[in-house]
Amino acid sequence: MPAEAASTAQIAIDAAYLVTSVCFILGLRFLSHPKTARTGNRISMLGMAIALVATGFLLDWNSAWWVVAVGLGGGALVGIYSARAVKMTAMPQMVAIFNGAGGGAAAMVAAAEFLKLGPGAHGISWDESLAIVLSSVIGAISFSGSIIAFLKLQELMTGRPLTYPGQQFVNGLLALAILAGAALTIAGVDAVPAYFVALGAAALLGILFVLPIGGADMPVIISLLNSFTGLAAAMTGFVLGNNVLIISGALVGASGTLLTMLMSKAMNRSIANVLFGAFGKIVASPGGSVPGATGAIREATVDDVATMLAYAKLVIVVPGYGMAVAQAQHSVRELEVQLEKLGVDVKYAIHPVAGRMPGHMNVLLAEANVPYTALYDMDDINPEFPRADVALVIGANDVTNPAARSDASSPIYGMPILDVDKAHNVVVLKRSMKPGFAGIDNPLYELPNTMMLFGDAKASVDKLASAVKAL
């Protein structure tokens, strides 16, 4: 192909990539309202399709067409199948695994480019090596970290924080190994072994930094890993000199970072504290630390609660991870429908870190046909608790713990909570008296206006719904 024609083709492809970038930005822009969000996703898909078709013109189809057939075809089949088959409650681990796949791919692309450029020997420039190392290291951390997050969320391993003595020291050593390997790679001294030391250390660090993260901190980690993969993709863009990768990666990196900050703010903890301050120990907080806590709990029957709900004016439902585990969202919706038939106003209070990923509860309730207009953010719903007749807490624990307001010795002191204790009556649906994921006792259960309804969340809500219906 003559040089001039080649550059025209390249310009056309770059223009297509620009269209893709615009599609991605518009796609995210349309996510600002549930009504337009689906259109946004379609625009984003269209952008992706344009980029892939354009890239098709750059490939050498004769030599490696089967890589596309097997790799792209296989990835599409597995991706589409698993995305359709997965239960809504398993969404956090699904997102984690797709995220890890992207991170792994970014690291491998950088590695391939590193090997191609003939490292060290013939003056590969420092900025090229730096981009390669960053893309590889961040991608590798995201890959192995996401896999551990997946294993934890899927409960293939314990969701509790795994800690061991010298943990910070080992992580520090790995960080040093990454830095040393990166420095040598960029300096061109034994670049190939140095590069693989950095890559290996990064993969190991990804595993070790997610291991001590407890289930309740998962929303922060999932967001952080998302931003890592975005950054890795952007760095890959620098490596390949590809603007669409740079722009898309930057968008995702910004999104993940913003969510990470929102999540850690909602827990009143710094990101560093989430990463390094695993709290897994059971802290017995004396009942007296919260004003009014009696030290005794009151157990309720289904009929008591059903009657109370049926004669209420305003009921605020507070869902948590327990609702997801019990898959109780459809039953909760059924209870809501029964109550609304009796003229009860039912609202849902959603804590930013309820569940295992940002917005987890919203998706589950949407699946159960709860209109998003019935879901309220913490700041909007908290002033309403004092006039709520019943606050119905379903599988939420730490986000309702009043010790966060009043007990300076509590590990979650200062975390913004849902003010359920200010409702006239509080009903807590809970499997047993086991503490939540933060491993902290909840004095809410000992307040005089609190009643406990023990049992599986789904079974309890089903019974409540039929009891209300029978009234």
Place this chain on the structure above:
Amino acid sequence: MSAHLLTELTIFILAVFVGFEVISKVPTTLHTPLMSATNAIHGIVLVGALLVAVVAEPKLGPVLSVVVVFLASLNVFGGYVVTERMLSMFRPRESPPRDGTKR
């Protein structure tokens, strides 16, 4: 630092600002679809995967070439389908529930 790198850095930094601006308008109720949508977007690394794997002399060898394309493809297709599935569930109070999805 080459002029080329400076151009790329400019694009990167401006895109970060655009990202913050656009994402901060997304309501909390859509945060899970947002994560999943951005997840699908970083699947754009599939372009990079194709550019290193489907060339005359790929440096990764046949198995790794397939693996890198597979991972990125999984990311793209899985990410978009999951997002689509989630977004199809969000509805305001007025609209009637879809048939067959209740309970």
